[in-house]
Amino acid sequence: MYAGSPIRPEEVLYKTDHSLIDQSMHARMGATTLNGDGFGFGWYDGSRPPGLFRGTGPAWSNRNLREISEHLETGLFFAHIRASTGSAVQETNCHPFRYRNWLWMHNGLIKDFPRIKRELALAVEPELFPHMEGTTDSEMMFYLALSLGLRSDPPKAVARMVGHVERVAAEHGIADPVQMTVATSDGARVWAFRYSTQRKSRSLFYSREIDALRALYPENPTFQRLSEETRIIVSEPLGDLPGAWQEAPESAYGIVQPGEDRIAAFEPEPV
Amino acid sequence: MYAGSPIRPEEVLYKTDHSLIDQSMHARMGATTLNGDGFGFGWYDGSRPPGLFRGTGPAWSNRNLREISEHLETGLFFAHIRASTGSAVQETNCHPFRYRNWLWMHNGLIKDFPRIKRELALAVEPELFPHMEGTTDSEMMFYLALSLGLRSDPPKAVARMVGHVERVAAEHGIADPVQMTVATSDGARVWAFRYSTQRKSRSLFYSREIDALRALYPENPTFQRLSEETRIIVSEPLGDLPGAWQEAPESAYGIVQPGEDRIAAFEPEPV
C-alpha cells in the first residue's frame, strides 16, 4: 500500500530492489515463497470509485500490469500478489476487493474456512450478499467487516469481524482460526491491521519518515521528491535499506491519514 | 449432450454443419446470438468422476478444446457454450458444473437472481455449501437440486428446486422467475428438462432414432456406426437435416437410459 505524493506505481512495484514483483517470485517471509496465482492493483485518482486491475497469471510476466503502472499517476494505491491456498485462480479471487470507494486486501487465512463459510455468509448483510463474487476467506472478511460497520468505524468493524469469526470457529472446534494482515481504505485514509488469534502474526512493515528514507536513499530521485506524509506499508521490506522500515507491533493497527498517523492496539470484539 | 456409442467428441462439436462451435458464433435461436463468454466440456469414461475441461475465452478459438475433442473417446458427454448475463467470466461460472459423479448444465436464467441469491443459498445443504465455487444462478440451481434429492430422484428434485425458486421469487414480488432447459447426469442416465414459469421455454431438441439419422445421413460414416441407443440433446438442431430432430414439448422432461427412453410432463412442486 502506498499513500503520499502522486507517483507512477512502477517506481514501487518494479524499480526497487526486492520490489513487490521480485517478491512474487522469491518471498523471504510469509507462508509461501511463491506468489504466482494472480495479482491485483487498485488505485485512487479522484472522485470516482478506485480503479481495479486484476489478473490470474503471475504478476512478474504480466505485461499489462507493467504498462499500467508506467502510465498511471496516483497518490494512493494497493497492490497484491496471491498464493492460492486452494480456492480457484480467478480474477474475482484476487485482491484488492472493492466495494464502492473501499478497497481491501488481506494476507493470511481463516483456518478450516470451508467448514464455517456458510455460517459466516449468513452474517453478511442481505444487501451486500450478492456483491460477493469470489470464494475466498479474504473477500468474506471484507463483506463481514462492511456488514459490521466498516464504513463508519473501521477499527471497530474489523475487531467485530474478527470477534465474530473467532466465535463461529470456536463453536466448530477450530482453534486459532484467524491469521491476518489487512489493509483497507476509503480513498482518504488507510487502515492497516496485524493480528492472529495465536498472536503469531505474519509480518507487516511500514516505512519510516520520508526524511529518513531520503537520507538513506540519497541517490533515489523518487524519494527525494516525495512529501513528508508519504507512507508505504508492506508484508516484506522493499529494497535492502537498513533502517528504512519499521515492523508493526503484534496485535495492532495503524492509520495513515493527512496529518499525524497513529498506531494502536488491536483486540477482537465479541459481536 | 451426447449419449450412446463411444465417439471422438469432435464429430459432434466441430464436424457437423451448424455444429455447437458454429452455434457459439451464430446462434439462430435463444436469447443471444453470441456465446463467447466461456465454454465447458464434461465427459464420462468409466469408474471415476467425469472429466471436466472449462475455459473462459470463446470456444471457437480454443485450441485445447479442439485437441481434447479429437483425442478422447467417450460415450457420454456434455458440452456448453456460455453467454454471460452479467456474472463474471471465469471457469467456475462455466457449465457443466460437477459434483462427484454428477454433471449439470443450464440455459436460461432466474430473473432478478441477485435479489434472492442469499435466500436461495440458505436452502443449500450446509455440507454442499462450500462446494459452490461460482456466482451463477445455474450453479445455485444445481446445488439446490442436490440439496432437494437429485441423487435419489432427479425429476422430483428438479421439480422441488423450481418450486422453491418460484416461491422465494413470489415472496420478493418477482414474476415469471424461471426460464430453463437443464441437462443432468449421474454417468448412467441423463435427464433433460424444459420449463419456464411463463410456459414459454427456450428450445430443446433431441435426436430421433438413429435409424432415421442413418437414413438421413447415408454418407456420414459416424452415424452409420452408432448404436440404436445413441441420443443427442441440444438447444438448437445441429446440421440442417429436416426430420433428424424432434422438439421437446413445453414443460416436460426426458430420460435417456439403457433400454427405452421416456418423456413425461414436468410440474414444479412446492417445497
Add this chain to the structure above:
Amino acid sequence: MYAGSPIRPEEVLYKTDHSLIDQSMHARMGATTLNGDGFGFGWYDGSRPPGLFRGTGPAWSNRNLREISEHLETGLFFAHIRASTGSAVQETNCHPFRYRNWLWMHNGLIKDFPRIKRELALAVEPELFPHMEGTTDSEMMFYLALSLGLRSDPPKAVARMVGHVERVAAEHGIADPVQMTVATSDGARVWAFRYSTQRKSRSLFYSREIDALRALYPENPTFQRLSEETRIIVSEPLGDLPGAWQEAPESAYGIVQPGEDRIAAFEPEPV
C-alpha cells in the same frame, strides 16, 4: 482512433450507441460480424512511449479494459477488436502494435499470407526483425513499413510497403493480395489509409467537424466540450447520427494533425 481533447476513453468505447464494444458483438459492416478474438488499446499521454493494453478474450466482457478506459485520460488513442482469420489468439497478435513511439493497427488481410510470409520477412530490416513478436500479416505490414521509411515519410512508406507486398504476391501468383484500412501514429499526427488491390476496400469513416457533431448531439456533454480539432476515425460509424460521419474515399489516406487535416490519393509504389 481518437485524436483531440483529452477524454476518458470509455466515452467513445462504451458510452455511445453502437460503440466499439457493441461492434465487437454485432458488427454491421466488414467481413465478420463477430470480433471476439482479442482486443487492444494504445494511448499517448506525454513524453513516453504510448501505453498498450491488450487481451485475448472478447473485449465486451473484459473488466480490466473497462476499468482502464474509465480511469485514464488521453487525447490520442487507438482501440481495436480482433476477428482472427486463423492465426493464434494471443496478445502479441492483438492490435495496435507498437514500436517505440509508433502505433499501428489494421483491418483486412494479405491473401495467402503463409505462402509469402518468409519472403516478406526477409525485407524487414535486420535490426527490426527480432522485435516482431506475433504471427499476423498486420504486424508484418507494420515492420515492413518501418523498414521502408515509416518514421520519415509515412504515406510514402506505406505506399512502398503495399507495392512490395503486391510485387511479392504477384511473383507467387496471388491475385488481389492486399485488403486494408490502416491507422498509424507517432503520437503527434495520425495517418489513416484505405486501400485494396481490387479497389474494393473495407469501410473507413471519419467524424465531421466537431461543430457538426455538437449540433447533432446537443445533449451529449462530451461532445459539447471537445475542441474544434477533435477527430475520430472508425471502421463503422459509432452511434446512429445521420451526418456525423463521412466515408473516406477509395484508395486514399488522411492525416490528422494540429491545424488543418488533409486527405490525398493513395497509390502503391514499386520498391
Add this chain to the structure above:
Amino acid sequence: MYAGSPIRPEEVLYKTDHSLIDQSMHARMGATTLNGDGFGFGWYDGSRPPGLFRGTGPAWSNRNLREISEHLETGLFFAHIRASTGSAVQETNCHPFRYRNWLWMHNGLIKDFPRIKRELALAVEPELFPHMEGTTDSEMMFYLALSLGLRSDPPKAVARMVGHVERVAAEHGIADPVQMTVATSDGARVWAFRYSTQRKSRSLFYSREIDALRALYPENPTFQRLSEETRIIVSEPLGDLPGAWQEAPESAYGIVQPGEDRIAAFEPEPV
C-alpha cells in the same frame, strides 16, 4: 518424457514426491527455481498426430491439466514447465512444439538469440517457415532441425542444427551460444540430447531398469505393473529414490525405442 506401459499421466505429473508439478514451484536444479510461465503436455495415442495441451499460467494451479492427466491413458508423453527468459508468455511459446507426428521440447537457451534470430530463420525451409507460431529460440531449434533432416536422421539433424547455430553465433561474436537438453519423438522412438557449447550442460536424468525401480518402490502399484521397457527422462529426478535415476553423460544423446535403448556421444556437425 515418459515412454512405456500406458498409464494415466497424473501418476508421473502429480502423484510422485518432487513430481514435475512440484518442480514447477521449487526446482532444485537448473537456472531458475521457478517455472510459472506456462506449460505444455503432448501425448501420443495411436495413428493421429499427437495431442497437445498448452496453457499460459502456472501448471500447479491449472485445473484443466489436472483433469486431462487423470482421464487420458497414454504410453508416450512429453510434459514441460516453462520459465520464460524474456519472450512472451503465450501458448505458442510453450513446449512441446509439434509438427505433424513430431514433438520437441527444450530446456536451455541460445545466447543473444535476438541478435541472430533473423539469420537462423533464413535457414528454415521455406515450406516450414509459416508453421513457426511463437518467438522462442526453442521453436527455432526445432524448425532448424526439421529443415536439416530431423525426420530421417534425428541425431545427425540435431548435430547439424547445433553446428549451424554455433557457426552463426561465432560470426556474430557470441561465445558459448548453445545450452540445451532436448527431447524429441516421432511417436515410435524418443531421442534425448544433452549438450552445451561450453560442455557444462544442464542436468538430464533417465530412469534405470524398471526392475530396479520396482525393487526401490515396492509399495508403488504403478511401478509394479509397468513393462520392462518403460523409461522416464527428466531434468531433475522425480521422487527421492536413491538409485532410481542415472545422469546422462555430458555431450551425449540417447534413444528410447522398442528393444534395447542406446546412448552415444553427441558432437555438433558443421553445416
